[in-house]
Amino acid sequence: MKNNLLIIGASGHGKVIADIALKMNKWQSIAFLDDNESLKSSMGLDVIGKSKDAISHINDYDIFVGIGNNDTRKEVQENLEDEGATIPVLVHPNAVIGEQVGVATGSAIMAGVVINCCTKIGKGCIINTGATIDHDSVIENFVHVSPGSHLAGTVRVGQGTWLGIGSVVSNNLKISGSCKIGAGTVVVRDITEVGTYIGVPARRI
Ligand SMILES: CC(=O)SCCNC(=O)CCNC(=O)[C@H](O)C(C)(C)COP(=O)(O)OP(=O)(O)OC[C@H]1O[C@@H](n2cnc3c(N)ncnc32)[C@H](O)[C@@H]1OP(=O)(O)O
Numbered sequence: 001m002k003n004n005l006l007i008i009g010a011s012g013h014g015k016v017i018a019d020i021a022l023k024m025n026k027w028q029s030i031a032f033l034d035d036n037e038s039l040k041s042s043m044g045l046d047v048i049g050k051s052k053d054a055i056s057h058i059n060d061y062d063i064f065v066g067i068g069n070n071d072t073r074k075e076v077q078e079n080l081e082d083e084g085a086t087i088p089v090l091v092h093p094n095a096v097i098g099e100q101v102g103v104a105t106g107s108a109i110m111a112g113v114v115i116n117c118c119t120k121i122g123k124g125c126i127i128n129t130g131a132t133i134d135h136d137s138v139i140e141n142f143v144h145v146s147p148g149s150h151l152a153g154t155v156r157v158g159q160g161t162w163l164g165i166g167s168v169v170s171n172n173l174k175i176s177g178s179c180k181i182g183a184g185t186v187v188v189r190d191i192t193e194v195g196t197y198i199g200v201p202a203r204r205i
Pocket residue numbers: 128146147163164165166180181182183184185196197198199205
């Protein structure tokens with residue numbers, strides 16, 4: 001761990017990431033990189049360069065990818081990993097994390113989240129505000145579980161899938177990678193084909 005934190009992405013999602021990092025009180029300074037040249041500060045924190053500048057800071061800063069899009073976050077994080085960057089895990093102090101829960105690098109656990117025991121969260125995941133993930137689940141890399149989503153026990157979500165706000169997944173189900181699960185969708189059967197799913201119960205569109 002380094003004394004300073006650099007967050008790539010200073011817009012909506014990046015600001016929430018910065019908020020968590022500030023509340024964790026672990027870093028002496030926090031700054032952003034962002035490709036919007038007109039943005040000089042965000043959340044009262046300086047924007048000190050563009051995303052391409054990240055590599056030049058890896059000796060002085062922990063680096064976190066504050067980008068909401070799963071594919072972009074994956075590309076940027078994997079590039080940082082290749083270059084040897086130190087990528088932290090961010091957990092809001094008001095998240096509840098059960099025993100034997102694993103959270104891999106680059107994942108953010110936001111306010112009000114509950115992750116119950118023996119669940120594994122892969123790298124680069126977003127477990128967004130007020131989501132719950134119950135026991136023995138596996139969330140693969142670069143998944144986004146949106147605010148207020150609820151996953152029952154022993155659920156597996158494949159790499160890069162986006163679960164929309166307020167979605168619900170019944171217990172013992174598997175969801176393929178690279179899917180979009182719409183806002184308010186209720187998943188009651190395994191989803192084995194890549195696609196976009198909406199409705200109650202979930203159907204592919
Ligand atoms: C902190 C944060 O902000 S985190 C971000 C949280 N945001 C979300 O969770 C958004 C989730 N996204 C959605 O639900 C999107 O609507 C998606 C991904 C499911 C679909 O998006 P698109 O592919 O652009 O589909 P589009 O908007 O064209 O809708 C296609 C049809 O599905 C319907 N539809 C879209 N989403 C939903 C939904 N969640 N539930 C029911 N019907 C839906 C539309 O009304 C439309 O119906 P129509 O053809 O009869 O007019």
